[in-house]
Amino acid sequence: MFWRALRRRSPWPRRFLALAARAVGVRVQIAGQPHGGDMFLLANHVSWIDILVMGGATGAAFVAHDGIARWPIVGWLAAQNNTLFVARERRGALSGQIDALRAAMLGHQPVALFPEGTTSDGSGLLPFKPSLLAVLLPPPRAVLIQPVHIDYGVTTAAIAWHGDEPAGTNAWRVLGRKGRLDVMLRFLAPFDPADCADRKVIAATARDAIAASIAQNAPDSAATQHRPSATPLPPV
Template structure:
């Protein structure tokens, strides 16, 4: 490739980034406007109109950034706890665009400009990381939502991994499924490039900022995404550590990873 071709390619990537970023900003503003209307009408996050808006909005985020999603399996029924590997901030709009979900997030997200407000108004459960009773309180809240027949999503790794492997699953929050006698559905996510290889740019890892990660993703022509909704696990009378281990194993198998 000569210098002119490289310059042209950089220019095309820049145009793609700018166009998608502006599109995404407009989409966020539309989400704020529509959410404000529903809040003004005193609609709750569990209201069907609110849920439909949330799912549409999240689905569009993935489309705007160039995601092409292939789904395998079906989401578990309401009242189930979904446990997924965690690669990127993109996991949330990805899964939320597939089915109605209640999200579990770190408490710091509440302080994010605009997005924190949207998350809070959409019924997100927030966990105080680092606090002694933070996981216990979150587990109790999850169990309550499961008993109310909500479908709750959590990321048991507690942070993002590199899209090549998974981190050990923390067992504490699996207690919520045991308490509510709710099934657990493992969910496996894998991001690929145009050549079908593990995508190196999607993982959102320290010390990268959210904006740096977003800007890199926006330059990509297309991101291939695989979502595997796996067979549900009966949580009754099973220790939470065993549930966490088995869930992690099933996700690793779906991603064709060797057991640690």
């Protein structure tokens, strides 16, 4: 209520997400240049940890499937950070969800979307679902899209949550790991949605950029010997 009275976003959800990431052993580094203005982040999706990492690093509001709202702790933290929970099974609700997303974007808070719609094994990308990208055409204001590659490096396969693995089983497996978990947020070149003919072009442009980064930075790729310098996030 205090922050709403000041018409400012509370800093606590972002801090809590960052602290939660550190509590599970995650250490985040940044590669590339996060766009400083209003931004719509499109990222690959490997793990439930993605929400902690992206939220803690950027303060973004998420577009996430409504099942996350029922997750202990993570769901509550996501809700506090203005997450828009999307009912994937109710296609008739899409129009209202787009309206809600457009309203959120007008609040000058970064918005993050995992356009694959679910998690993958991290070795590549699933098809991007362009439906919610309709909110960007026409752009509600000077919003740029920035693709983000969430890169867990050599531990990707070990922490990825995909297939039929239950959420509790994955969480137990990830939390039971020894040592820290390094993750690189690779902020790729932003682009203007106004330059795209439709939402499918937006999805394809972002997907191509992230796919190229995955290929370039694969643990067994020669390109990993020439990775750009990274900046560790400061302690929360």
